[in-house]
Amino acid sequence: AQTVTQSQPEMSVQEAETVTLSCTYDTSENNYYLFWYKQPPSRQMILVIRQEAYKQQNATENRFSVNFQKAAKSFSLKISDSQLGDTAMYFCAFSKGVNSGNTPLVFGKGTRLSVIA
Amino acid sequence: DAGITQSPRYKITETGRQVTLMCHQTWSHSYMFWYRQDLGHGLRLIYYSAAADITDKGEVPDGYVVSRSKTENFPLTLESATRSQTSVYFCASSELGQVNSPLHFGNGTRLTVT
Numbered sequence: 001a002q003t004v005t006q007s008q009p010e011m012s013v014q015e016a017e018t019v020t021l022s023c024t025y026d027t028s029e030n031n032y033y034l035f036w037y038k039q040p041p042s043r044q045m046i047l048v049i050r051q052e053a054y055k056q057q058n059a060t061e062n063r064f065s066v067n068f069q070k071a072a073k074s075f076s077l078k079i080s081d082s083q084l085g086d087t088a089m090y091f092c093a094f095s096k097g098v099n100s101g102n103t104p105l106v107f108g109k110g111t112r113l114s115v116i117a
Numbered sequence: 118d119a120g121i122t123q124s125p126r127y128k129i130t131e132t133g134r135q136v137t138l139m140c141h142q143t144w145s146h147s148y149m150f151w152y153r154q155d156l157g158h159g160l161r162l163i164y165y166s167a168a169a170d171i172t173d174k175g176e177v178p179d180g181y182v183v184s185r186s187k188t189e190n191f192p193l194t195l196e197s198a199t200r201s202q203t204s205v206y207f208c209a210s211s212e213l214g215q216v217n218s219p220l221h222f223g224n225g226t227r228l229t230v231t
């Protein structure tokens with residue numbers, strides 16, 4: 001079974017600074033997808049960013065970007081110019097791709113990020 | 118409003134009772150999922166469904182029953198609730214018709230079993 005590891009249970013960052021959240025995963029597959037989800041105190045789950053393993057270019061969404069290191073099985077999330085509204089729990093998730101047997105998303109345990117004014 | 122709706126938002130029940138959590142989506146997404154969220158465990162998949170009348174077990178299915186008689190509804194039933202089932206439950210649907218597509222989540226149901 002695939003596993004997703006988020007080694008930082010909690011992190012904090014000053015407003016306007018940059019922070020990087022770590023995620024590693026374990027798979028023998030070559031075709032898969034990786035995701036970052038954000039869960040603010042409202043409990044709503046929001047997709048932040050998605051990366052397809054066959055794409056070498058790192059995904060970017062406004063202030064959010066990833067550093068995808070396929071050989072190292074690492075998928076970190078960088079948040080630039082942190083804002084108070086970024087305070088949330090962040091979950092990394094993995095799923096196998098079409099040619100690898102398509103599976104539902106498997107989530108890591110989460111990293112609680114606090115942005116400090 | 119279009120979206121995915123869970124009810125109730127909060128529920129307290131007693132050990133041994135049967136309880137059903139409701140999930141309704143208006144997009145006609147084929148795939149639907151139930152996850153539970155527990156501190157220190159993240160989100161774990163309970164059951165999922167590829168279409169009406171098709172369901173599959175996830176990582177933690179024991180003690181739960183699901184049904185999918187209509188595409189838009191995917192209720193989760195705890196047949197005899199236990200304290201270990203105290204959790205926040207999330208229903209989700211898959212926007213691209215694939216099991217590994219980005220998920221749209223409901224707002225969750227916080228269930229407390231006393």
